[in-house]
Amino acid sequence: MAFLATFLIRRLAQGLLIVLIVSFAIFTALRLVPGDPARLILGPMASDAVVEQTAREMGLRDPIPVQYVHWLGQVLHGNLGTSFIKAKSGGEAAGGRDVSALGDKATVVELLEQSVPMTLQLAALALVFAFMISLPIGILAGMNSGGWFDRFAVYLGSAFVSIPNFWLAIVLALVVTAELQWIPSIGYEGFAYTILPAFVIAIEMSPIFMRSLASSIASAKQRNFVQLADVRGLSKRRVFLRHILRNAAVPVLNVFGVQIGAMLGGVLIVEYIFNYPGVGLLTVQAVLERDFPVIQGVALISACLFVVINILVDLISTKIDPRLDF
Amino acid sequence: MATLASVPLLRLENLSITRPDGSFVLAGVDLTVPADGVLGILGESGAGKTTLAKAMAGWVSDPLRVTGGGIRFRGEDLLSRDVQKKVRPRIGFIGADPGNAFDPTLPVGVQIAEKLLAVAPDTAAAEAKKRVIALLDAVRIPSAARRFAEFPGQYSGGMLQRAVIVDALINEPDLLICDNIIQPLDVTVAAQIVRLLKELRVRTNAGIVFITTSVPSVAEIADEVAVLAAGRIVERGLPMAIARTPQHAVTQELVARTPRIWTGEPAPEPSSAEVTPILQVSDITKTYSVKDRARFFGKQHVQAVRGVSFDVYQGDNFGLVGESGCGKSTLSRLLSWVEEPDSGAILFEGKNIAEMTGRERFGMRRGFQLLLQDPYNCLPPHLPVGRTIGMALSIHGVGRKETAERVRAAMAEVGLSPDDLHRLPVGMSAGQRQRVNIARALVLEPKLLILDETLSALDPVEQGRLLNLFERLQAKHGLTYLFISHDLAMVRRVCTRIAVMYLGKMVEIADTGGVFYDPGHPYTKALLSAVPTLDERPYRTEDVLLDGEPPSPIDLPPGCSFTARCPEAMTTCRIKEPALWSRQPGRLAACHVTAPAP
Numbered sequence: 062m063a064f065l066a067t068f069l070i071r072r073l074a075q076g077l078l079i080v081l082i083v084s085f086a087i088f089t090a091l092r093l094v095p096g097d098p099a100r101l102i103l104g105p106m107a108s109d110a111v112v113e114q115t116a117r118e119m120g121l122r123d124p125i126p127v128q129y130v131h132w133l134g135q136v137l138h139g140n141l142g143t144s145f146i147k148a149k150s151g152g153e154a155a156g157g158r159d160v161s162a163l164g165d166k167a168t169v170v171e172l173l174e175q176s177v178p179m180t181l182q183l184a185a186l187a188l189v190f191a192f193m194i195s196l197p198i199g200i201l202a203g204m205n206s207g208g209w210f211d212r213f214a215v216y217l218g219s220a221f222v223s224i225p226n227f228w229l230a231i232v233l234a235l236v237v238t239a240e241l242q243w244i245p246s247i248g249y250e251g252f253a254y255t256i257l258p259a260f261v262i263a264i265e266m267s268p269i270f271m272r273s274l275a276s277s278i279a280s281a282k283q284r285n286f287v288q289l290a291d292v293r294g295l296s297k298r299r300v301f302l303r304h305i306l307r308n309a310a311v312p313v314l315n316v317f318g319v320q321i322g323a324m325l326g327g328v329l330i331v332e333y334i335f336n337y338p339g340v341g342l343l344t345v346q347a348v349l350e351r352d353f354p355v356i357q358g359v360a361l362i363s364a365c366l367f368v369v370i371n372i373l374v375d376l377i378s379t380k381i382d383p384r385l386d387f
Numbered sequence: 388m389a390t391l392a393s394v395p396l397l398r399l400e401n402l403s404i405t406r407p408d409g410s411f412v413l414a415g416v417d418l419t420v421p422a423d424g425v426l427g428i429l430g431e432s433g434a435g436k437t438t439l440a441k442a443m444a445g446w447v448s449d450p451l452r453v454t455g456g457g458i459r460f461r462g463e464d465l466l467s468r469d470v471q472k473k474v475r476p477r478i479g480f481i482g483a484d485p486g487n488a489f490d491p492t493l494p495v496g497v498q499i500a501e502k503l504l505a506v507a508p509d510t511a512a513a514e515a516k517k518r519v520i521a522l523l524d525a526v527r528i529p530s531a532a533r534r535f536a537e538f539p540g541q542y543s544g545g546m547l548q549r550a551v552i553v554d555a556l557i558n559e560p561d562l563l564i565c566d567n568i569i570q571p572l573d574v575t576v577a578a579q580i581v582r583l584l585k586e587l588r589v590r591t592n593a594g595i596v597f598i599t600t601s602v603p604s605v606a607e608i609a610d611e612v613a614v615l616a617a618g619r620i621v622e623r624g625l626p627m628a629i630a631r632t633p634q635h636a637v638t639q640e641l642v643a644r645t646p647r648i649w650t651g652e653p654a655p656e657p658s659s660a661e662v663t664p665i666l667q668v669s670d671i672t673k674t675y676s677v678k679d680r681a682r683f684f685g686k687q688h689v690q691a692v693r694g695v696s697f698d699v700y701q702g703d704n705f706g707l708v709g710e711s712g713c714g715k716s717t718l719s720r721l722l723s724w725v726e727e728p729d730s731g732a733i734l735f736e737g738k739n740i741a742e743m744t745g746r747e748r749f750g751m752r753r754g755f756q757l758l759l760q761d762p763y764n765c766l767p768p769h770l771p772v773g774r775t776i777g778m779a780l781s782i783h784g785v786g787r788k789e790t791a792e793r794v795r796a797a798m799a800e801v802g803l804s805p806d807d808l809h810r811l812p813v814g815m816s817a818g819q820r821q822r823v824n825i826a827r828a829l830v831l832e833p834k835l836l837i838l839d840e841t842l843s844a845l846d847p848v849e850q851g852r853l854l855n856l857f858e859r860l861q862a863k864h865g866l867t868y869l870f871i872s873h874d875l876a877m878v879r880r881v882c883t884r885i886a887v888m889y890l891g892k893m894v895e896i897a898d899t900g901g902v903f904y905d906p907g908h909p910y911t912k913a914l915l916s917a918v919p920t921l922d923e924r925p926y927r928t929e930d931v932l933l934d935g936e937p938p939s940p941i942d943l944p945p946g947c948s949f950t951a952r953c954p955e956a957m958t959t960c961r962i963k964e965p966a967l968w969s970r971q972p973g974r975l976a977a978c979h980v981t982a983p984a985p
Contacts, residue, residue: 285487292444293554294475294506303501304490382492383538 068376076368080361087360088129096351097121102145132357141169141361142354144347169358172343177362179249180328180339183262186255187324190263195270202271203278203309204301214275218268226327230261230334248336258335262327266320273316277309284308311378311385318374325363394462396422396594397443397562401456404438404447404618412438412451414618420562425588425595427609427626429602429641432846435618436598437483440566443596444480445471460562476506479555479593483567485547488554489539495547496520496535499554506558522553526583529935543936544711545576552583556591563593569604573710573873575933578917581608600847602645603919606630614638630921644847646876648915649922654899657703657883657973663737664698665835665867666722671695671731673717687941691717692728693891696967699835699869702861706882706899707871708914712937714891715871719839722869723757724748735835753783756828760840762820766812773798773808776827783831790830797826801856818849825853829860839871854881875918879903884973887911890937890948893967897974907976909953930954947979955980 099116100107116122120131135142147167202214237257238246246257281287282305290300332341340359347355379385397420404413412435420426420443430436438451445465447453458465460474482488489498500515510518516535523531526549539547548568555563565584569577581604588595588608599605605612606626614622614629616637622629633639673692678685691714699705709715720726722733724740733740735751743751759765766775773794780790795805801822812820821841828836838857842850854877860866872878878885878899885902887895887910895908904925906912913933916926933952938944944951946961953960959979967975968982976982 285482285484286490288448289480289482289488292441292446292475292478292480293502294558295502296505299501299505304493307492308490384491384540 065376068379069372072372072375076365076372079368080364083364084133084357084361085129088132088357089125091351091353091356092125092128094351098145098351098353101351136361139170141173141358143168144172144352144355146347146350146352147172147355169354172355173340173358173362176338176340176343179337180332180341182252183255183259183328183332183337183339184324186259187262187266187327190259191266191270194263195267195274199271199274200278202275204282206275206279206282211275211279214271218271221264221268224264226261226265227330227334229264230258230331233257233261234335246335249338254335254337258331258337261331262324265327266324269316269320269323270313273313274309277312278305281305281308307381311382314374314378314381318371321367321370325367395419395459396461397465397596398459398462399443399456400459402442402453402458403455404435404442404451405454407450407452411618413442415456416615416618416620418613418620420594420596422561422594423588423592424610425584425597425608427605427612428596428598428615429600429605429612429629429638430598430615431600431637431641431848434615436600436615437566439615440480440482440564440596440598443562443564444478445475446480476558477561479558479560479563481548481551481555481563481565481568483570485544485551485568485571486539488547488551491539494536494538495542495550496523496537499523499550499557502554503557519553519557522557523550526553527934528553545572545579546936548572548576548580549583552580552587556587556593559591559593561593563587563591563595565595565597567598567600569599569601574875574917574919575710575913577604577919579933584608600641601919602630602642603921606921614641642921644851645921646879646918647922648876648879648903648918648920649925654879654903655704655881655883656900657700657898662700662702664734665701665736666699666869667732667734667737668698668722669696669732669734671718671721671728671733673714673721673726673728689940690891690943691940692721694731695888695891695893696731697886697893697896699867701834702865702867703884704861704868704870704882706878706885707869707888708873708875708878708885709888710873710914710937712940713888714940715873715888716839717891718888719757719837719871723755723837724752725757749783753831754834755837756831756833756835757837757839758821758824758828758841760843762817762824762844766820766823768812771809771811772803772815772823775812776823776830779827779831793830794826797830800829800860801826802852816849818845818853821845821849821853822856825856829864832864833866835867835869837869837871840873841870842877843872843874850877857881875914876920887914890940890943892948893975893977894949895976896967897976901971901974905974907970907974907981908949908978909955909980910949911976913952947977953980 097112097116099112099119099121103112103115120128123131132142143166145166149165149167149171198214198217202211205211234246234257237243244256245251245253248254287300287304290304291297328339329341329344331337332339333345336342340362343355344359346352347359399416399418402413402416403411405411416439418426428436428439441447442458445458445460447466453466460470460478463470463474465471465474489495496516496519499519500512503515503518504510504512520531520535523534528534528546528549534542542550569580572580584595584597585608597605597608606629609626612624612626612629613620614635614637616635622633622635622638629638630642633642671692672694675689675691676686677689695718707715707718721728724733727741735755738747740748740751766772776797777790777794780793781787785793794808798805798807803819803822803826807819812823815823842853845853857868858881861868870878870882882899884896884898886893887902887908889910895902895906895911897907902911903915906915909931912926912931916924916931931954935952938948938951946963947953947956947965950956950960957979963979965977965979965982967977969975970981
C-alpha cells in the first residue's frame with residue numbers, strides 16, 4: 062500500500078506541475094497573439110477610449126504573470142471565468158455588440174458542463190469502436206505473425222491511416238446520413254448522432270492499436286517462457302490468456318496513454334465537421350472568436366485529463382509488470 | 388506390471404532431425420533412458436544437444452523436422468500430439484536459460500502452482516501452494532514462503548535455476564531432462580546445483596538425462612555417458628572410463644580441454660618485483676543510489692565497490708575473480724574511468740587520473756583499452772567493421788591514409804581477413820566480433836588492456852584461440868592485461884597474479900601459485916572446490932562449498948561480509964571487518980581465521 066500511496070502522491074505532484082506549465086504556456090500564448098479581446102467584445106463601432114476602459118476593467122492590461130496568478134486564484138475557487146462571447150442561453154450573444162450584455166455571458170464552467178459530457182460520450186464510443194476493430198485484428202495478426210492475415214492487417218492499417226478524418230467525416234455525413242438516411246448526424250438530437258463521429262475517430266485511432274497489439278503479441282509469443290509453457294503442460298488457451306496477453310498489454314497500454322492526446326486532436330476536427338456540441342466544437346469556436354477564458358478552460362481540462370489517464374496507465378502497467386518503475 | 392519394466396522409459400530409435408535445407412541436426416541417434424539413474428550426454432556447443440534435449444520432451448519446433456526414426460516414451464510415440472498431451476506431465480524439462488523460463492510479470496511460486504494445477508487438475512489450490520513452498524524449501528531457497536510471492540526479477544540466477552528445477556519436479560515426473568543447466572551459472576552456484584541434482588536422484592524415482600559440455604560435472608553425476616558430436620552418438624561408456632580413456636577424437640578433445648588446476652603445467656610466475664606498476668589502485672569506493680519504492684523520498688545505497696586497492700605491474704597478467712554481483716564490472720568501469728570512484732585514487736603510469744586535465748586524460752585513453760563481454764552489442768551494427776576499427780584512430784587525430792594502413796595491420800594481427808574490412812557485423816560469429824573489438828583496441832597501441840569477461844561468451848575452442856592471440860600480442864607489444872572473469876580455470880592458465888573479490892572487497896590477492904595451492908581465505912577455497920576439473924581436489928566440496936546466497940550489497944551485515952556463509956566463522960568475524968594483511972611476501976588475505984593472533 063505504501064507503494065501505491067507514494068506513487069500517487071509523486072505522480073499527482075508531477076501532474077500538477079505539468080498542468081501549471083501547460084496552462085501558463087497557453088495563457089501567455091493567447092495574450093501574445095494579435096487581436097484585442099476587448100475590441101472583439103465591443104465590436105468595431107466602439108470608441109478606443111471605451112475599449113481601453115473595458116480592457117482595464119477586465120484586467121487585460123496587467124502584466125501577463127499577474128493576470129495568470131489572478132486567473133489561477135479564480136480557478137482554485139472553481140471559477141474558470143466568463144466567456145467573452147457566449148451568452149447564457151448557449152447561443153452567441155448577437156455578435157456581442159451590446160456592451161451591457163457582458164453580465165449575461167455564460168461562465169466557462171457552465172459551457173464545459175454542457176460540452177464535456179458530450180465529448181466523453183463521443184470519446185467512449187470511439188474507443189469502443191476502435192477496440193472492436195483493432196482487438197480482434199491485432200490479436201489475430203500477432204498470433205499469426207508473418208502470415209497472410211498479418212500482412213492483411215498491415216495493409217488495412219495503412220489504408221486507415223491514409224484516410225483523412227475530415228474527408229471520411231464528410232463522406233459519411235453525405236452518404237450515410239443524407240443519401241441513405243440510415244444514421245443521423247450533424248448536430249445532436251439523441252445518442253444516434255454520436256455514432257458517425259465516433260466511427261471516424263475510431264478509424265483514425267485503430268491502426269496504431271492494431272499494430273502495437275500485433276507486434277507486442279508476436280514478440281510475447283517468441284519469449285522463451287511462452288515456448289516452454291507447452292512442454293510444461295499448460296494449455297494453449299491458458300498460455301494465451303494468462304501469459305501472452307498479459308505481457309503484450311503493457312506496450313499497448315502505453316500507446317493508449319499517448320494516443321489520448323491524438324484523440325483530443327481528432328475530436329476537435331470531427332466535432333466541428335459534424336457540428337457535434339462537445340468540447341471540440343466549443344474550442345474551435347472559441348479560438349476563432351478569441352474567447353480566451355474558454356480556450357484556457359478547455360486547455361486546463363484537457364491537460365488534467367491527459368495527466369490523469371497517463372497516471373492510470375502507468376499504475377495499471379506497474380500492476381501488470383512489477384519490474385516497471387515510474 | 389512385469390511388462391512395464393521391460394519397456395524402457397524413453398527410447399530414441401535411429402532418430403534424425405533435419406533443417407529445412409536438408410542438413411542433419413541429429414543423424415540416427417539411438418539412446419535408451421533407464422527408468423532410474425542418470426544418463427549423461429556430453430557434447431560441445433553446436434553438437435545438437437539442445438535439439439536432442441527438446442526432442443526427448445517431444446518438442447521439435449519449426450523449422451526443424453523429424454525425418455527418420457522415432458521417440459517412444461514407455462513404448463508410446465512421443466511425436467504424436469495426443470501422446471504428448473497425455474505424457475507431458477510425466478516429463479520435466481529444465482533448460483539452459485533460467486532467466487527466461489518464467490513469465491516476468493507473475494510471481495514465481497504462482498507460476499509453478501499454475502503448472503501443477505494444469506497437469507494435475509484435481510489438486511486444490513491451497514494444497515498446490517503448500518507443495519510448491521515445501522519443494523522450494525527442499526531445494527534450499529531461503530525463506531521459501533516469502534519467495535513464493537516474489538517475481539522472477541527478484542531472484543538471483545542460481546535461485547531461478549532452482550525454481551525451474553522445482554517447476555520440473557513439482558508433479559513428480561518419471562523423466563527429468565536437464566539441458567545444459569549449469570552452463571550460465573557461476574562456479575559455486577553450478578556446483579550447488581550439481582549437488583542438488585545428486586540428492587534429488589536419490590529422493591525421486593525419475594530417470595534423469597543430464598546434458599552438458601562439462602566433462603567433470605557429467606563424471607560426477609552420471610551412471611552412463613554418451614558423447615554427441617555433429618548430431619551422432621560417437622562414444623558410450625561409464626563416466627570414469629570416458630574421462631580417463633576417451634576413445635573418439637571429439638571425446639579426447641573435450642577431456643583435453645577440461646582445465647587442469649592442480650596438475651599439468653605450473654602456475655605462471657609473476658615478473659620480478661622491481662618492475663614499476665602501470666596501474667595503481669588505492670582504496671577506491673563506489674556506491675550507487677537507487678530509488679526505494681516503498682518510501683517517498685527514500686534511497687537505497689548499493690555498495691558496489693568498498694575500498695579496493697591493488698597494483699598491476701608492467702607486463703603482468705593480473706586476474707580479478709569473483710561471482711556475479713561481487714562488483715567486478717563496476718570496478719572495470721571505474722578503472723577505465725567510464726565512471727569516477729566516490730573516493731580513492733587510480734594512478735596510470737604514476738599519474739592520478741582524477742587530477743589529469745581533459746586533454747591528458749584523452750591522451751591516456753590511448754594507452755588504456757577496455758574489452759567487454761558481449762560481442763554482439765558493442766559493435767555499431769550499421770558500420771563496416773573497418774570503419775569501426777579505424778574510428779578510434781580518427782578520434783585521436785590520425786590521418787586517413789595512416790588509419791587505413793593501421794586498420795589493415797591490426798586486422799591481420801588478430802586474424803581477420805582483409806575482405807572483412809567492408810563487412811557489417813551482422814552475420815559474423817561471436818569470435819569474429821570479439822576479434823574486431825580486439826583490433827579496435829589494438830590500433831591505438833595500448834599499454835594496458837582491461838578484459839572484462841571478454842572470453843566468457845565464446846565457446847572453449849574459440850576461447851583457446853583468442854588466449855593464444857593474447858599471448859602472441861603480449862610477447863610482441865609488451866602489453867599488460869587485466870583479466871576480469873569468473874572463470875578460474877582460464878585465470879589459472881594465463882594470469883600471474885590474482886585478486887579474489889567478494890561483495891565489493893578484495894578478500895585475497897596473491898600470485899597464482901599462492902591462490903591455487905595455498906589460499907588464505909575460505910571464500911577462495913570455496914571457489915576452488917567448485918571449479919569443474921577432473922583433478923583430485925585439495926579441498927573437499929563437502930567441507931568448504933558455500934550454501935545459500937551472498938548478503939545484499941544494500942544491507943550489509945557488520946563485520947566480515949563473508950561470515951554468514953563461512954564454515955570457519957568465529958565471534959570476531961561478526962564484529963570486526965578484517966583488513967588485508969600480508970601472509971607471505973606477495974600473498975595477502977583478509978580473514979581473521981588465517982590471520983595470526985594479534
